[in-house]
Every structure is written in C-alpha cells, then in structure tokens.
Amino acid sequence: MRLCEALKKHISDGYYPAHMPGHKGDPRYSFLGDILKYDITEIDGLDDLHNADGVILESEKFAAGLYGVKETHFLINGSTVGVLCAILGVTKPGDKILVARNCHRSVYNAIEVNRLDVRYVYPEMAEDIGIFKGITSEPVEESLKKDPQIKAVIITSPTYEGISSDIAGIAETVHRYGAVLIVDAAHGAHFGFNEDFPEAAGIQGADIVINSVHKTLPAPTQTALLHINDIHGVKVDSKEIKRQLSIYQSTSPSYLLMAGIDNCLSIVSEHGEELFEQYLYNLKRFEDRASKLKNIKVIGRKLLKDQYGIENGDPCKLLICSSGLNKSYCMSGRELYDILRREYHIQPEMAADRYCLLIMTIMDTREGFDRLINALECIDEKFSDGYTPFMTGTDDERAGVFGSENNVYGGINGILYGSRPVRRMSAYEAVDRPSYYVRLEEAAGRISASYIYLYPPGIPVLVPGEEISEEMAAAIGCSTDRGLNVLGLKDNKEIRVHG
Amino acid sequence: MRLCEALKKHISDGYYPAHMPGHKGDPRYSFLGDILKYDITEIDGLDDLHNADGVILESEKFAAGLYGVKETHFLINGSTVGVLCAILGVTKPGDKILVARNCHRSVYNAIEVNRLDVRYVYPEMAEDIGIFKGITSEPVEESLKKDPQIKAVIITSPTYEGISSDIAGIAETVHRYGAVLIVDAAHGAHFGFNEDFPEAAGIQGADIVINSVHKTLPAPTQTALLHINDIHGVKVDSKEIKRQLSIYQSTSPSYLLMAGIDNCLSIVSEHGEELFEQYLYNLKRFEDRASKLKNIKVIGRKLLKDQYGIENGDPCKLLICSSGLNKSYCMSGRELYDILRREYHIQPEMAADRYCLLIMTIMDTREGFDRLINALECIDEKFSDGYTPFMTGTDDERAGVFGSENNVYGGINGILYGSRPVRRMSAYEAVDRPSYYVRLEEAAGRISASYIYLYPPGIPVLVPGEEISEEMAAAIGCSTDRGLNVLGLKDNKEIRVHG
Numbered sequence: 001m002r003l004c005e006a007l008k009k010h011i012s013d014g015y016y017p018a019h020m021p022g023h024k025g026d027p028r029y030s031f032l033g034d035i036l037k038y039d040i041t042e043i044d045g046l047d048d049l050h051n052a053d054g055v056i057l058e059s060e061k062f063a064a065g066l067y068g069v070k071e072t073h074f075l076i077n078g079s080t081v082g083v084l085c086a087i088l089g090v091t092k093p094g095d096k097i098l099v100a101r102n103c104h105r106s107v108y109n110a111i112e113v114n115r116l117d118v119r120y121v122y123p124e125m126a127e128d129i130g131i132f133k134g135i136t137s138e139p140v141e142e143s144l145k146k147d148p149q150i151k152a153v154i155i156t157s158p159t160y161e162g163i164s165s166d167i168a169g170i171a172e173t174v175h176r177y178g179a180v181l182i183v184d185a186a187h188g189a190h191f192g193f194n195e196d197f198p199e200a201a202g203i204q205g206a207d208i209v210i211n212s213v214h215k216t217l218p219a220p221t222q223t224a225l226l227h228i229n230d231i232h233g234v235k236v237d238s239k240e241i242k243r244q245l246s247i248y249q250s251t252s253p254s255y256l257l258m259a260g261i262d263n264c265l266s267i268v269s270e271h272g273e274e275l276f277e278q279y280l281y282n283l284k285r286f287e288d289r290a291s292k293l294k295n296i297k298v299i300g301r302k303l304l305k306d307q308y309g310i311e312n313g314d315p316c317k318l319l320i321c322s323s324g325l326n327k328s329y330c331m332s333g334r335e336l337y338d339i340l341r342r343e344y345h346i347q348p349e350m351a352a353d354r355y356c357l358l359i360m361t362i363m364d365t366r367e368g369f370d371r372l373i374n375a376l377e378c379i380d381e382k383f384s385d386g387y388t389p390f391m392t393g394t395d396d397e398r399a400g401v402f403g404s405e406n407n408v409y410g411g412i413n414g415i416l417y418g419s420r421p422v423r424r425m426s427a428y429e430a431v432d433r434p435s436y437y438v439r440l441e442e443a444a445g446r447i448s449a450s451y452i453y454l455y456p457p458g459i460p461v462l463v464p465g466e467e468i469s470e471e472m473a474a475a476i477g478c479s480t481d482r483g484l485n486v487l488g489l490k491d492n493k494e495i496r497v498h499g
Numbered sequence: 500m501r502l503c504e505a506l507k508k509h510i511s512d513g514y515y516p517a518h519m520p521g522h523k524g525d526p527r528y529s530f531l532g533d534i535l536k537y538d539i540t541e542i543d544g545l546d547d548l549h550n551a552d553g554v555i556l557e558s559e560k561f562a563a564g565l566y567g568v569k570e571t572h573f574l575i576n577g578s579t580v581g582v583l584c585a586i587l588g589v590t591k592p593g594d595k596i597l598v599a600r601n602c603h604r605s606v607y608n609a610i611e612v613n614r615l616d617v618r619y620v621y622p623e624m625a626e627d628i629g630i631f632k633g634i635t636s637e638p639v640e641e642s643l644k645k646d647p648q649i650k651a652v653i654i655t656s657p658t659y660e661g662i663s664s665d666i667a668g669i670a671e672t673v674h675r676y677g678a679v680l681i682v683d684a685a686h687g688a689h690f691g692f693n694e695d696f697p698e699a700a701g702i703q704g705a706d707i708v709i710n711s712v713h714k715t716l717p718a719p720t721q722t723a724l725l726h727i728n729d730i731h732g733v734k735v736d737s738k739e740i741k742r743q744l745s746i747y748q749s750t751s752p753s754y755l756l757m758a759g760i761d762n763c764l765s766i767v768s769e770h771g772e773e774l775f776e777q778y779l780y781n782l783k784r785f786e787d788r789a790s791k792l793k794n795i796k797v798i799g800r801k802l803l804k805d806q807y808g809i810e811n812g813d814p815c816k817l818l819i820c821s822s823g824l825n826k827s828y829c830m831s832g833r834e835l836y837d838i839l840r841r842e843y844h845i846q847p848e849m850a851a852d853r854y855c856l857l858i859m860t861i862m863d864t865r866e867g868f869d870r871l872i873n874a875l876e877c878i879d880e881k882f883s884d885g886y887t888p889f890m891t892g893t894d895d896e897r898a899g900v901f902g903s904e905n906n907v908y909g910g911i912n913g914i915l916y917g918s919r920p921v922r923r924m925s926a927y928e929a930v931d932r933p934s935y936y937v938r939l940e941e942a943a944g945r946i947s948a949s950y951i952y953l954y955p956p957g958i959p960v961l962v963p964g965e966e967i968s969e970e971m972a973a974a975i976g977c978s979t980d981r982g983l984n985v986l987g988l989k990d991n992k993e994i995r996v997h998g
Contacts (some may be wrong), residue, residue: 004530015840016870018817018857019848022689023717026862029766030717031503032759035534039719043846048954051986076721077576078749109746113612190521214751218522218529220538222575222753247608248747250577251957252713254721256755260531267528318517341514347542349518358517363525371515455547458750487550 002062003262006046006055007255011037019043020252040255049074049253050246059262066265067192067227069202069209071238075224076257077249079186080106082210082226083154085248088114089241090152090180090208098143100155100165102132102417104184105458107154108451112428119143119150122420123165126308129299129321129354130413131161133310137169144177154182157201160350160457161357162187162314163304164198171205180236181205186212186224190316190362193268194276198312202227207236216316218363219264223257275362283315283360286369295383296336296376297323299355320348320376321355322383332411333357334483336379344375350456353411353482412482415475416454421466430464430498437494440477444470446497452476452488462488468497501561502761505545505554506754510536518542519751539754548573548752549745558761565764566691566726568701568708570737572744574723575756578685579605580747581709581725582653587613588740589651589679589707597642599654599664601631601916603683604957606653607950611927618642618649621919622664625807628798628820628853629913630660632809636668643676653681656700659849659956660856661686661813662803663697670704679735680704685711685723689815689861692767693775697811701726706735715815717862718763722756774861782814782859785868794882795835795875796822798854819847819875820854821882831910832856833982835878843874849955852910852981911981914974915953920965929963929997936993939976943969945996951975951987961987967996 001009017024017040025037032039040046047054056074063072075082087110091097094115099107101120111118121139123132135155144150153174157165167183174181183201185191189211192200201209209227213219226245228238267275283300290298297303298320301313320340322331331339337351350357358372424447435449445467452462461476462468473495480492489495500508516523516539524536531538539545546553555573562571574581586609590596593614598606600619610617620638622631634654643649652673656664666682673680682700684690688710691699700708708726712718725744727737766774782799789797796802797819800812819839821830830838836850849856857871923946934948944966951961960975961967972994979991988994 008530013844015844015846016867018839018845018859018871020715020858021713021718021720022715022858022860022862023713023719023763024860024862024867026717026864028862029770030759030762031507031537032534032719032755032762035531036719038530041720042955044840051954077580077747078751080749080751081576081747084747105750106746113746212751214520214522216519216521218525219520220522220531220535220753220755221520221540222749222751222756247605247612248576248580248583250579250721251604252577252579252711252721254719254753254756256531256719257721257753260529263529263531271528340517341543345512345514346517347514359519359521360517361521361523363521363523363527365525368515368523372517455550456541 001055001058003047003055003059004259004266007038007040007259010040010046035256038256038259041252046255049076049249049258050251056258059265063225063261063265064227066269067200067202067209067211067225069227069229071228073226073242073245074258074261075210075226075245075249076222076253078222079184079210079212079224081245081248082224083107083182083184084110084113085241085244086182086208086210086226087111087116087152087154088244090182090236091116095151096147096149098140098147098150098153098179100135101420102159102459103154103156104186105451105453105460107184108427108460108463112431115426115428118426119147121155125414125418126310129319130352130411130417131319132159132163132417133308134163134165135170136166137173140170141173144173144179148177150177150179152180152182154184156184156186158185158188158191158198158314160187161319162317163310164188164312164314167201167204167206175205180207182208183210185209187215187314189213189225190216193272194280196280196315197276198314202229208241213261213264216359216361217264218267218361220257220260223261223264225261272362279360279362279364280315282364282366282369285366286373289373290376293376293380295323296380297321298376316360318358318360319355320358332482339379340375344378346372346375351483353413353479353484412475412479412484413454415471416461416479417459419469419472421462421469421472423463423466425465427464433498435496435498437490438497439494440473443468443473443495443497447499449496449498450488452486452495454479455485455487468495500554500557502546502554502558503758503765506537506539506758509539509545534755537755537758540751545754548575548748548757549750555757558764562724562760562764563726565768566699566701566708566710566724568726568728570727572725572741573757573760574709574725574744574748575721575752576748577721578683578709578711578723580744581723582606582681582683583609583612584740584743584747585681585707585709585725586610586615586651586653587743589681589735590615594651595646595649597639597646597649597652597678599634600919601658601958602653602655603685604950604952604959606683607926607959607962611930614925614927617925618646620654624913624917625809628807628818629851629910629916630818631658631662631916632807633662633664634669635665636672639669640672643672643678647676649676649678651679651681653683655683655685657684657687657690657697657813659686660818661816662809663687663811663813666700666703666705674704679706681707682709684708686714686813688712688724689715692771693779695779696775696814701728707740712760712763715858715860716763717766717860719756719759722760722763724760771861778859778861778863779814781863781865781868784865785872788872789875792875792879794822795879796820797875815859817857817859818854819857831981838878839874843877845871845874850982852912852978852983911974911978911983912953914970915960915978916958918968918971920961920968920971922962922965924964926963932997934995934997936989936995938993939972939988942967942972942994942996946998948995948997949987951985951994953978954984954986967994
C-alpha cells in the first residue's frame with residue numbers, strides 16, 4: 001500500500017489523536033479546514049521518512065519505477081536539500097568538483113559547506129534574448145582531462161527557461177573519467193512521460209537526479225524527488241546520501257507534502273497520458289494564434305530551434321518578448337510582466353530584462369491558454385497602434401547604458417550571466433574574511449564578499465571571491481533600475497567587498 | 500498586512516497563474532482540493548521567505564511580539580533546521596560547545612557538521628519511570644568554569660515529556676561567561692500564554708529559542724519558529740543565522756506551511772485566552788477522574804511534583820503507566836500503548852518502557868478528554884479483575900533481564916538514557932573511520948560508529964566514538980524485544996563499530 005491510500009485508511013479508521021500535531025485535525029479557525037486530517041505524524045502504519053520501510057518506501061519505489069531509476073527519495077525541503085545532499089553525499093571536504101556556472105544557489109552553498117575546490121564549465125548564451133544554452137560534452141571533457149581528480153560534475157538541465165543539456169553525451173564522458181554526474185533537473189520532473197517532451201535525466205545516464213515535482217507537475221510547493229541510478233557503471237553511495245538527507249530534512253516531515261508527492265505520482269501514472277496529450281493540443285492552438293502576433297513574440301520550442309539552434313526546448317516554458325529585440329523601442333521583460341499582471345490579471349513566473357517567462361503545465365486548461373493568447377493579442381494590437389502607455393524612459397535610456405554593442409547581446413541578463421568573473425579566492429575564504437560595503441560605483445576591481453544573484457531563479461552572477469569588473473558593477477547597478485530582482489546588495493546600491 | 504490576509508486577497512483577486520506550482524490551484528485529482536489555491540509561490544505582494552520585507556516579515560514581527568523576543572524567523576523545515584542553523588550561526592568550526600546529553604539528534608548533527616568540540620551536561624533521571632529531569636545552573640557553571648572558551652550552551656527545555664530546566668538560572672550563568680544560550684523548546688511553543696503554563700524561554704533569558712508550532716499548537720507539521728533575543732547582554736549575530744537558514748531551507752518554501760504558522764499565531768492571539776482556560780478546565784475534570792484509578796496512573800503536573808520533585812510540568816503532557824511501577828506485574832508502556840490503540844482507537848504519541856505518552860493540546864475538546872478517561876477507567880477495571888490478556892511474557896521475563904536493582908531505575912529507558920558512555924573519539928572522527936557490523940552480544944568494549952537512538956523523540960543513547968558498555972549492549976538488545984523503536988541498528992541485531 002502506498003502513502004496516500006494508507007493515510008486515507010488511517011483517517012477513516014477514526015483514531016483519536018492523543019499525539020502531535022497540535023491542531024488535532026480540528027477544522028475550527030484554520031484555512032486548511034478538513035485537510036488538517038491528512039496532516040498526521042509518524043505513527044503506526046504510516047512509516048518514517050528517514051527510515052522508510054513501509055508505505056513511504058512503497059511510494060518511493062513507485063516513483064523510481066515511473067522515472068526508470070534504481071531508487072528515489074522523497075524530499076520535503078525542496079530540490080534545495082536534494083542538490084545539497086547529493087553533493088555532500090559524493091564528495092569529501094576539499095574534493096574537486098566541476099560545476100556549470102549557471103547552477104542554482106544551492107550548489108554554491110554545498111561547495112561552501114564542504115569547502116570544495118570548484119572548476120566551472122560555462123554554458124553559451126543565446127544572443128539577443130540572454131538565456132543560457134545547453135551544455136555539450138566537449139567543455140566537460142576538457143575540464144576532466146585537465147583535472148582528472150574531479151569527483152563529481154553537476155549541471156542544471158533543463159534550465160529555468162527549459163533548455164536541456166546533452167546529458168547522454170556528458171554522462172558518457174563523466175563516467176569515462178570515473179566521476180559522478182549529478183543533474184539538477186528541478187525543472188524537469190515532467191520529462192519522459194510523453195514523446196514530445198525530452199527524456200528524463202536518469203534514463204539518459206545521470207547518476208543522481210533532482211526533480212522538483214511542484215514546479216512542473218501537480219504537487220504542492222517544496223516537494224521534490226532525489227533519484228539515484230547505478231546502471232551506468234558508477235557506484236553512488238546511496239547510504240551516505242540518505243544519511244545527509246536525515247541531517248538536512250526535518251524529523252517532523254509534513255504528511256501533506258509527502259502525500260502530495262504520492263498523489264502527484266498517481267496523477268501522472270493514471271491520467272498522465274491524457275493530460276500530456278491535451279496539453280500539447282492546447283499548446284498547438286495557442287502557438288498557431290501566437291505565430292500571427294506582429295509585435296509580441298512567443299518563444300517556444302520552434303523559435304528556439306529556428307532562431308537559436310536550440311533543440312529540445314521544454315513545451316511547458318514560454319518566453320514572451322517584444323519582437324524588435326535589439327531595437328530601442330522594444331518592451332522590457334518587466335514591462336510585459338507588469339502589463340500582463342496589471343491589465344490582464346495574468347501572473348507570469350518571472351521578468352528578465354528581455355523577456356518574461358510563463359510556466360504552463362498539464363493542469364492548464366484550454367480556457368487558461370485562451371485567456372493568455374487573448375491578452376497577448378490585445379497587447380500586440382495596442383502596440384501596433386503606437387499605443388504604448390506602459391513604456392518608460394526615453395529612447396536613449398531604453399537603448400541601454402551599455403551602448404548598442406552590448407545591448408544586442410541579451411540585455412542586462414546577457415551581461416550579468418555572460419561575463420566570466422576572475423576568481424581571486426575561494427568562496428569560503430571570501431566569506432570568512434573581514435569585509436565592508438562600498439557603493440557599486442566604487443566596486444570595480446574589488447573582490448566580492450557576497451553572492452549577487454537575480455531572483456528567480458537564483459543563479460549567482462557574482463560569487464564571493466570573484467573580482468568585480470567595471471562592466472559587472474555597472475550592469476548590477478542598472479538591473480535594479482530596470483525592474484529586475486537583484487539579491488545580495490544593501491539598499492540596492494552597495495555591495496560587500498574585500499580589498 | 501500579514502501573510503494569511505495577503506494570501507486570501509491574492510486568491511480573491513483571481514490572477515491566472517502562469518507560474519509555479521504546476522498544480523495551478525486546480526482541485527481535480529488532488530486530495531488537497533481547493534486548499535491548493537493557497538499553495539502559491541513567491542510572487543508580487545507575497546514576499547520572499549529568505550529576504551522577507553513584506554507580508555512574511557510582518558507575520559514574523561507579529562510572532563516576535565507574541566513571544567516577547569527581538570526577532571522571529573519562520574521555519575518550514577521543522578525545529579530540526581532551527582537547531583542546526585542556531586548552532587552553525589553562533590560557532591566556528593572546532594569551537595567548544597556545552598550540550599545537554601538529552602538533546603535531539605539535530606544538535607548532534609550540527610556538532611558533526613561544524614566539527615565542534617563537545618562537552619556534555621547530564622540531566623538527572625526521575626527514578627521509577629525513566630524520564631529526564633530538568634537541568635539546573637550548577638552543572639552548567641561547573642562546565643563553564645572548567646572550559647571558559649565554551650561559545651554556546653544548548654539545552655532541551657521542555658523535554659518530550661514536558662519537563663523544563665531552570666532557564667533563567669542557566670541564562671544568568673551562561674551570560675556571565677560570555678556564552679550564548681540556545682534553548683531547543685520544540686515542545687514549548689505553547690508556553691507563556693497562560694499563567695498555569697511555564698514561561699516562554701525567550702522571556703526567561705535564552706538568546707536563541709526554537710519552537711515547533713505544530714507540536715503543541717494548531718499549526719501544520721514541519722513548521723517552527725526561531726527566536727533571537729538581545730536583551731540579555733549577549734549579542735547574537737542574527738545575520739549569520741539568517742544566512743545559515745537561507746542555506747538549509749528550501750528556496751521554494753511552502754505557503755501552506757508559512758500561512759499555517761501565521762494562522763496559528765492568529766488563533767493564539769485571538770482565541771488563546773479562551774482556549775487555554777477551556778483546556779485547563781477539561782484537564783481538571785480529566786485529572787479528577789484519573790486520580791481515582793487504582794491500577795493505572797496518569798502522571799501529570801501534580802504527581803511529577805509530589806512524587807519526583809519536578810516543578811513546572813507541562814499540563815499538555817500526560818504519562819500513562821500502571822501504578823506498580825517497580826513490581827513485576829506492571830504493564831509496559833508498549834502494552835498500554837497497544838491497548839489504547841487497538842481496543843479504544845486512541846492513538847498515543849509514544850511508547851517508552853515504563854509509560855506511554857499522550858500529547859493533549861488546546862484543540863482537544865471535552866469529548867476528547869472524556870473518550871480518553873473512559874478508556875483508562877475501562878482498562879483500570881479490567882486490570883483490577885485480573886483480566887490481563889494483553890500481558891506478555893512470564894513474570895520472570897517481565898521482571899526484566901537486568902534484575903530488580905536496575906529494573907527499579909526507570910526500566911530500559913532509564914538504563915539507556917541514564918548511563919554515561921565513555922567517549923573515545925569525536926563523532927566525526929568515528930564516522931569517517933572504517934567500521935564494520937558486529938552482533939550486539941559481541942559489541943561490548945568496542946567503539947560505536949553509529950548513532951543509536953530511541954525514536955521518538957530521537958535522543959541518541961550512543962554517539963559515534965563512544966564505548967559500548969556491556970550493560971548498554973544488553974539494554975539495546977532488549978529494547979527492541981520490549982517493543983521500543985530503536986534506530987541505528989542493522990536488522991535490530993547488529994551495530995556498526997570500530998576497534
């Protein structure tokens with residue numbers, strides 16, 4: 001019996017709860033109402049996340065089967081804890097690790113916790129729009145050849161924008177050098193269930209894969225899966241990873257979250273076929289209408305391939321931008337985001353400088369897609385008529401502080417993510433040393449003592465220990481003005497530095 | 500505006516969610532139904548847990564006001580992450596720390612992560628029943644005098660069984676030596692709201708306090724609060740603690756959990772007075788009837804004081820045992836637990852060797868207490884008639900393998916928790932060294948390479964690096980036979996050792 005079923009049985013059995021949690025399933029006063037009954041603790045018959053041998057283990061085995069991996073662990077502290085424990089589980093303090101520079105903050109945290117000796121592989125940027133392309137096996141092989149002691153390689157695939165790396169090729173390379181491949185596939189939990197979607201990372205040869213089930217599948221926020229494989233010749237010490245998870249996940253795990261994962265697995269296995277087909281049908285209708293827009297461009301799989309040579313885009317990620325990307329009159333991602341939100345009550349996922357990102361999933365209905373395309377058609381039409389009440393700044397300002405040469409290169413996102421800061425010391429050294437704040441204008445040439453990142457998705461543009469270039473300081477200074485959410489500064493104006 | 504209100508407003512505004520989470524608030528297929536609408540992500544107006552400056556910060560400030568502390572942080576990864584981050588936030592690797600030996604596993608994890616140099620203070624045991632008494636300031640002062648470089652002191656108060664330490668006295672002592680006092684008050688979130696309950700730890704002078712709101716207040720499981728104080732002369736670096744929290748808590752925090760905390764704060768502030776009074780009234784009725792039981796003993800505040808000299812017991816913890824504690828015919832905690840569960844459909848919190856623990860809260864109603872006392876009266880009566888179908892083993896077996904002398908001392912819990920294993924190396928050294936499994940019968944004299952603990956609550960009886968005494972090996976071997984839940988063994992029979 002799996003977790004959800006066991007939980008329902010326990011509830012219907014009508015035990016009086018002389019135990020935690022303190023709400024006792026009583027719906028009075030709580031917005032959670034009768035759902036509180038599902039919020040139980042680790043009592044008889046309901047297993048124990050950290051030592052699963054009953055209904056939770058059954059659910060985890062079911063997940064492993066669905067994703068075609070050896071074993072799966074439920075995460076109730078997000079992909080964050082999965083990435084952390086995967087890295088801590090396969091490295092010893094001081095080990096060498098190869099990291100894609102566009103990894104999530106949690107990867108950098110793991111590096112700091114285990115004081116790892118980090119090497120980077122830099123993904124290329126897609127011009128104009130400023131998003132990361134996928135990583136190929138060549139730069140990975142180059143790094144491994146130079147540093148064969150590298151213990152683990154970690155990449156993010158797909159990215160926040162849905163761009164996949166060549167996992168199969170990278171896995172083959174990494175295994176040839178005896179290292180472990182960890183794939184942060186937080187945004188790829190929905191891969192592998194329909195042939196129009198990319199394959200799952202585990203199937204392609206990754207040794208450890210982390211999936212956020214809440215991001216692109218119908219599961220509650222903060223839930224994720226950690227998969228471990230051993231069919232590819234590299235032995236991962238799954239006991240050590242479990243030990244790390246038992247340190248960094250609550251010993252009072254939420255049954256709402258765990259049952260939410262189990263429930264999500266059931267939805268995928270029982271209704272997935274129909275839901276994915278329906279999704280693709282609705283998307284096709286949407287894309288047909290979107291292709292007729294004149295001033296608004298919806299960058300989906302087709303445009304990614306035709307325009308940027310990017311294969312295998314995620315059909316669930318839509319980048320919305322105005323078509324004249326490199327001209328001064330284009331709307332910023334923030335403006336599009338604000339218009340969608342304020343005028344059409346559509347809440348996008350994120351605003352980048354040049355686009356705004358929408359995440360659509362198998363739970364989006366035809367009506368949802370219609371509401372979206374109607375809004376985009378409306379904006380497109382107003383834009384055609386020269387009606388641009390939402391444009392801010394003068395043409396010169398809008399051309400960007402960086403001049404046309406930089407500006408064509410993906411806007412501020414392109415500058416922030418595309419530059420390769422010089423590393424002057426390790427992140428943990430930089431964090432430990434005394435530091436002070438300076439204004440961004442005075443930061444050039446100094447060494448950052450903080451992580452500076454755009455949120456979401458939380459990829460650092462500066463890591464502690466890296467030198468701040470003049471261009472970087474200016475781009476950071478500009479990005480808050482352009483409505484991007486920059487974290488790590490003080491009052492949006494000062495940065496913590498050494499030297 | 501606080502979080503819950505903002506969330507309700509966002510829902511009623513009817514935005515179309517072109518963002519995570521993937522369920523899109525669609526109640527189809529999910530047991531969470533319409534509650535999914537509350538499970539939102541960090542979008543405009545709903546703040547960001549790791550950089551709170553809006554509605555989450557407002558809720559955290561409200562919490563700080565309720566508990567009378569300087570600042571409060573919401574935890575969505577349980578008290579586990581609070582304890583971990585509190586310790587990592589106030590120590591540097593290798594620092595000295597003074598730890599009450601009955602602390603939760605998470606304290607030992609923090610020691611291992613930061614490779615701390617640990618000193619223990621041992622709480623006394625209450626005879627007969629085998630529970631920890633509170634800690635006084637004397638042994639703390641003794642340790643600090645011996646090792647004035649100790650940076651932090653951490654104690655658990657109240658314990659799982661509701662026993663408080665002399666926090667005010669300990670705080671005064673700790674501050675005199677310039678150290679920081681951390682109180683793991685996971686089981687004390689409900690203290691300080693009614694004069695018949697103990698005072699909150701922050702008010703008594705602790706510098707950092709961790710409360711699980713889900714354990715004894717009406718909040719969803721896995722939610723907790725970390726309070727920081729600075730009114731007692733010791734400066735805690737709250738930025739460093741926040742930095743640690745941003746490493747070890749998900750960057751996709753659950754709004755169900757966060758709103759659940761905020762909702763709980765509202766319940767306490769708006770209905771707390773009435774709910775606590777009602778609770779005490781119901782408890783009084785229950786205790787009056789319980790005092791007339793002949794063979795079953797309910798150990799609450801009064802008996803704790805009269806029989807064991809323990810002041811300030813938690814009115815929400817009830818220890819149920821058979822009255823002839825040190826006689827061979829007494830029922831074990833496991834038997835009482837099983838009878839309550841199987842015959843009366845009352846689910847207790849935990850079975851110890853000599854008692855079973857019930858957690859009652861302000862959400863328990865008069866009907867709940869009645870159901871409980873009716874069951875206990877029924878068991879009591881059957882027991883009087885000599886009807887003991889639930890007793891297992893012969894009288895000799897029941898007298899215990901350890902002979903009467905040990906047996907009077909709190910049963911197996913008393914032996915496991917009461918012994919003070921000799922430390923032969925640090926826990927992290929022991930974990931790093933090669934080790935192997937031996938049968939418990941052959942373990943005496945060897946060094947443990949694992950944590951062995953009873954769960955719940957998760958207090959280690961053996962820490963890696965400690966020598967396994969003959970008595971300890973026998974007690975561990977026996978405890979699984981007596982229905983206690985021992986973690987850290989292999990197949991309940993083998994233990995990982997060095998030497």
